[in-house]
Amino acid sequence: MSEKLKPCPFCGGTKICTEKGINLNYCDNCSAESNVERWNTRPIEDDLRKRIAELEAEIDQLAAHYATERQDDKSPNDTQTQTIVYGKEREE
Ligand SMILES: [Zn+2]
Incomplete structure (x- = not known):
C-alpha cells in the first residue's frame, strides 16, 4: 500500500x-x-473538484444550447421577401 x-x-x-x-x-x-x-x-479539495466538474458540465450544456439557438435564428430570415408600406393607398 x-x-x-x-x-x-x-x-x-x-x-x-x-x-x-x-x-x-x-x-x-x-x-x-x-x-x-x-x-x-482532501475533503474540501474533493468537494471543489466535484463542484467544478458540475459547473463545467453546465457550461457545456449552455454553450451547446446557445449554439443551436444561434443556428435557429439564421434559418427563417429569408421568408420575408417583400416590404409592405401601409398608408400609401390613401395618398393616391
Ligand atoms: Zn508545504
Missing part, C-alpha cells in the same frame, strides 16, 4: 517526507504535517 503522496495542500510542495516511526508525513518546504493515513485525504 504505497499510494503516491499528493502534493502539500498548503504550498503545493511535492517533497513529502515520511517518518514511519511516528506515523507522520511532512512537507519539506513548509513543514505542514499530518499522520500518514490522512495525508492524501
